[in-house]
Amino acid sequence: xxxxxxxxxxxxxxTVVDGVSLTVERHSITAIVGTSGSGKSTLLRMINRLVExxxxxxxxxxxxxxxxxxxxxxRRIGYVIQGHGLFPHRTVAENIATVPRLLGWNERRIxxxxxxxxxxxALDPATYAGALPHQLSGGQQQRVGVARALxxxxxxxxxxxxxxxxxxxxxxxxxxxxLDIQRRFGTTVVLxxxxxxxxxxxxxxxxVMSGGRLLQCDRPAVLLTRPADPFVSRLxxxxxxxxxLLSLVTAGEAALPGASDGPAVAPTTxxxxxxxxxxxxxxxxxxxxxxxxxxxGRLTVAAxxxxxxx
Amino acid sequence: MSGAxxxxxxxxxxxxxxxxxxxxxxxxxxxxxxxxxxxxxxxxNRIVPGxxxxxxxxxxxxxxxxxxxxxxxxxxxxxxxTDARVRxxxxxxxxxxxxxxxxxxxxxxxxxxxxxxxxxxGGAFWVLMVCLGLFATDATTRLKPGPAVRVLFLAxxxxxxxxxxxxxxxxHLSVMREYAVNAERFAxxxxxxxxxxxxxxxxxxxxxxxxxxxxxxxxxxxxxxxTTLNVIQTIPAIALFGILMAPLGALAxxxxxxxxxxxxxIGAAPAVVALFLYSLLPIVANTVAGLKRVSRAAVEAAHxxxxxxxxxxTKVELVLALPVILTGVRVVLxxxxxxxxxxxxxxxxxxxxxxxxxxxxTAIDLVLLxxxxxxxxxxxxxxxLDALVEVLDRVKA
Amino acid sequence: MPRAATVVRLAALALxxxxxxxxxxFAPLFAPLTQYGAPPIYDQxxxxxxxxxxxxxxxxxxxxxxxxxxxxGILVTRPSGAQFLPLSRxxxxxxxxxxxxxxxxxxxxLVGFGEKPTLIALFAYGLLPIFENTLVGLRxxxxxxxxxxxxxxxxxxxxxxxxxxxxxxxxxxxxxxxSLVINVGxxxxxxxxxxxxxxxxxxxxxxxxxxxxxxQGGLLTGLMAILLYDGLAALERRLLRPVTLD
Ligand SMILES: Nc1ncnc2c1ncn2[C@@H]1O[C@H](COP(=O)(O)OP(=O)(O)O)[C@@H](O)[C@H]1O
Ligand SMILES: [Mg+2]
Numbered sequence: 001x002x003x004x005x006x007x008x009x010x011x012x013x014x015t016v017v018d019g020v021s022l023t024v025e026r027h028s029i030t031a032i033v034g035t036s037g038s039g040k041s042t043l044l045r046m047i048n049r050l051v052e053x054x055x056x057x058x059x060x061x062x063x064x065x066x067x068x069x070x071x072x073x074x075r076r077i078g079y080v081i082q083g084h085g086l087f088p089h090r091t092v093a094e095n096i097a098t099v100p101r102l103l104g105w106n107e108r109r110i111x112x113x114x115x116x117x118x119x120x121x122a123l124d125p126a127t128y129a130g131a132l133p134h135q136l137s138g139g140q141q142q143r144v145g146v147a148r149a150l151x152x153x154x155x156x157x158x159x160x161x162x163x164x165x166x167x168x169x170x171x172x173x174x175x176x177x178x179l180d181i182q183r184r185f186g187t188t189v190v191l192x193x194x195x196x197x198x199x200x201x202x203x204x205x206x207x208v209m210s211g212g213r214l215l216q217c218d219r220p221a222v223l224l225t226r227p228a229d230p231f232v233s234r235l236x237x238x239x240x241x242x243x244x245l246l247s248l249v250t251a252g253e254a255a256l257p258g259a260s261d262g263p264a265v266a267p268t269t270x271x272x273x274x275x276x277x278x279x280x281x282x283x284x285x286x287x288x289x290x291x292x293x294x295x296x297g298r299l300t301v302a303a304x305x306x307x308x309x310x
Numbered sequence: 311m312s313g314a315x316x317x318x319x320x321x322x323x324x325x326x327x328x329x330x331x332x333x334x335x336x337x338x339x340x341x342x343x344x345x346x347x348x349x350x351x352x353x354x355n356r357i358v359p360g361x362x363x364x365x366x367x368x369x370x371x372x373x374x375x376x377x378x379x380x381x382x383x384x385x386x387x388x389x390x391x392t393d394a395r396v397r398x399x400x401x402x403x404x405x406x407x408x409x410x411x412x413x414x415x416x417x418x419x420x421x422x423x424x425x426x427x428x429x430x431x432g433g434a435f436w437v438l439m440v441c442l443g444l445f446a447t448d449a450t451t452r453l454k455p456g457p458a459v460r461v462l463f464l465a466x467x468x469x470x471x472x473x474x475x476x477x478x479x480x481x482h483l484s485v486m487r488e489y490a491v492n493a494e495r496f497a498x499x500x501x502x503x504x505x506x507x508x509x510x511x512x513x514x515x516x517x518x519x520x521x522x523x524x525x526x527x528x529x530x531x532x533x534x535x536x537t538t539l540n541v542i543q544t545i546p547a548i549a550l551f552g553i554l555m556a557p558l559g560a561l562a563x564x565x566x567x568x569x570x571x572x573x574x575x576i577g578a579a580p581a582v583v584a585l586f587l588y589s590l591l592p593i594v595a596n597t598v599a600g601l602k603r604v605s606r607a608a609v610e611a612a613h614x615x616x617x618x619x620x621x622x623x624t625k626v627e628l629v630l631a632l633p634v635i636l637t638g639v640r641v642v643l644x645x646x647x648x649x650x651x652x653x654x655x656x657x658x659x660x661x662x663x664x665x666x667x668x669x670x671x672t673a674i675d676l677v678l679l680x681x682x683x684x685x686x687x688x689x690x691x692x693x694x695l696d697a698l699v700e701v702l703d704r705v706k707a
Numbered sequence: 708m709p710r711a712a713t714v715v716r717l718a719a720l721a722l723x724x725x726x727x728x729x730x731x732x733f734a735p736l737f738a739p740l741t742q743y744g745a746p747p748i749y750d751q752x753x754x755x756x757x758x759x760x761x762x763x764x765x766x767x768x769x770x771x772x773x774x775x776x777x778x779x780g781i782l783v784t785r786p787s788g789a790q791f792l793p794l795s796r797x798x799x800x801x802x803x804x805x806x807x808x809x810x811x812x813x814x815x816x817l818v819g820f821g822e823k824p825t826l827i828a829l830f831a832y833g834l835l836p837i838f839e840n841t842l843v844g845l846r847x848x849x850x851x852x853x854x855x856x857x858x859x860x861x862x863x864x865x866x867x868x869x870x871x872x873x874x875x876x877x878x879x880x881x882x883x884x885x886s887l888v889i890n891v892g893x894x895x896x897x898x899x900x901x902x903x904x905x906x907x908x909x910x911x912x913x914x915x916x917x918x919x920x921x922x923q924g925g926l927l928t929g930l931m932a933i934l935l936y937d938g939l940a941a942l943e944r945r946l947l948r949p950v951t952l953d
Contacts, residue, residue, distance in 0.1 A: 050858055075860030085855030089873050099859050148859075158858075332791060444794070447801070451793045544932040546892035549925025552909050556740060556918040648806020652896060655913060665812045669900055674816035681809045688804040696800075 007056035018212040029189040031203030039212040040192040048077045078149030078157035082164040084141045086133040093129040099152040117147040139170040159191040225310035242308035247272040251288045255297030260285040333388030340441040347433030350415045368415035380407040398449035404442045416482030430484040457697035488675040503660035507646040514589030522597025539591035547652045554580035581653035589642040596638025600631030633702045640695035647688040723930045727755040737919035747919045749908045761904030765890045768829035776834045780841025799839045807832045807893040825897030833886035840882030844875025884939045891932040
């Protein structure tokens, strides 16, 4: 668990982060959103002490981050930035091995870990271990960047607009990968983004920042239904908040008992997609069916619409 | 006391205790030089080793006091003042004070009418000048003056120095003594120096520019041309001068017209040819780089509007590439001004004649008579052309 | 193509070595350039010794200036030395307007004739290209890479040694190479202040109007400079070839 307590950062007269308190649950993803210059990166960088706070403190699993030298702290925390920051003079394998080397792992263990991560990220070790970063595509470089951050099995992963430089299709894939990996390793992730869709898709909680202050940090649905500040609702989008809300609920969760002769949808489909399907096909209800064919119930247009209101 | 007042006190207190590190180094060096090195050296003639004199020994009391006071103010500014304007002003005041003190020392130590004794600036003078120069440079760097200001500042400094020299302020210092003996020759060699430097530059521009355009248009030619020019650069100047003496000498012997035109194995001809060859690389390489930098869109738009190839080249490509090409010209000019010095070794003349003659006679004053104007010339050329490039770059942006 | 380049390189090296060790065998080539029975090959000293002396001076100066320039470059790019950065860049620019001959000439009165002024001039003049390239190399490290290095827990020292310097190495080596070549040339002028070197041959030729001397001195120096430049470039390529894990 990460506990941020009354954290502030001032540069001269300007306060960049202003008294932020925030708790990040273990094994969860928290997305920090806000306009550019609102202090998101500074807040994130204070967690691994790339920026030293002016006041306040950060506890990770109850331990003050200032209890040890900053560089030792950072070796236990993964860090991914936009534009990946891979070392251009080192091979993919060497890049991934950076932190394990710093921690003094033995070569056998390093080699095994590098191979494991390359496989997890669908990069064939035979082809890519010895490649230099510039020989990879943008999406591959990004994956190596994440693999490198995860190499020493950190419990916490900090990501600053990690997918900002990717095109939409590769970005969606990278987001799916992140969700998979987060589940697989149980990492606690704090992710900065300015993309609302990304925040809502990945974050079990979303923190909204403005002018250095934390306006609200809660589950996405709460942000939509009970915004703490007009700015929060403006940022999350007034015009399509209903649709956003629908996209947070899956067909499986919302299905009601009953039969339907409408189109079949999987339980993992979001209500937003189900509604779109119903509009398109002209039916007024859909069947929710598991992969193995079990009927989980039905969804009527009215039932879906009801879910789009607070 | 209120919080704000407290903070204000703390801030000014902090700036008093916070010594500028560069200032500290410069002040320490300057003070040590003043204490341990002679300010001027008194020599009973041109060649003999001299006899050291400190600042206090050579100036009347009020002069020494005034100079010391000004230097102390510069030192204080270097240590604690943060305003770059004040720092620059006091650095320049310090330079003027040291220069005038040296001049005054020359006047004071020279017996009336004596033309044999030499009063040469000593170690302390040079160290102080270097320290103050660094101090002024640092202040200027912090002020980030625009190109026009820089050129004006250079012109004003040169004018001021010129007036002082013409007025005879420094006439009793050894370098000026050397000048007085060689005045007529100095003018001739300086003219020759400029002729060689600018002449070879002009020739290189005349040939290099088309060659660069050609290399740009025919990429297959590029590696061969650039490699050849690179290899030429590695031949030491003195050797290239020498090597050219043979064919030019032969040419002069075979073609009387060439001889009459001044193309001979000895003298200016091999120097000009060698400098020309050295100058080609920066000009050709920068022309190629500059043309490469021109956006394809601009060229295509120009073609699309119906310009001929020639018009596209002269009205679009070369215009846009001009700043980069001029950077090449700057490199060449500075390099040439320095390299012409060596031409003196093969009878090519120029200010290098004084340098090498001075080395031969172990007469440092004569060396300086050649070296100081060479460095001044090179520095002025660099500063002026840098300013020009910056202006052009800005106009384009 | 690379094969041809290697052949040319080896041929040039062989020519240089042959000339330095057995200069008299080249006498017939240079004889037509002499007049009135002057010697076609320099006879007032051993060419090999002169070449080695010059090479020694040049390398010593280059080693010293590399050490100082790279050290300074590192210093002014650290946070603690950052305030000296603008000044040092201005000084580099000003320094480049000083002709090497002027530096040499001014060094003579300070330390007398011989190797010393040459060493000083070569050292001083060699600083500039190396310092400038070190600065450019260290300052153009991609910010994202530096951020990642710190973010992963490298100490300032580790970051410098394993990221910044390796990334800057090609540029630093290029600076060293450049300063070596300039130095070989300038060292010949050092012969005017009685430094041992091939410049002696050229100057003897100039004084006695013996074109053969001038030509062999110039050719040998040029060959040496080119081979040095080229050899270092080859060494650099070998050193910097990316290493793979397996
Ligand atoms: N080192 C610094 N010195 C001064 N101001 C800074 C520094 N770092 C960031 N800032 C300022 O702090 C504000 C917040 O920056 P940042 O945290 O990067 O915002 P975000 O990531 O939300 O776009 C910006 O206005 C930025 O200019
Ligand atoms: Mg940011």
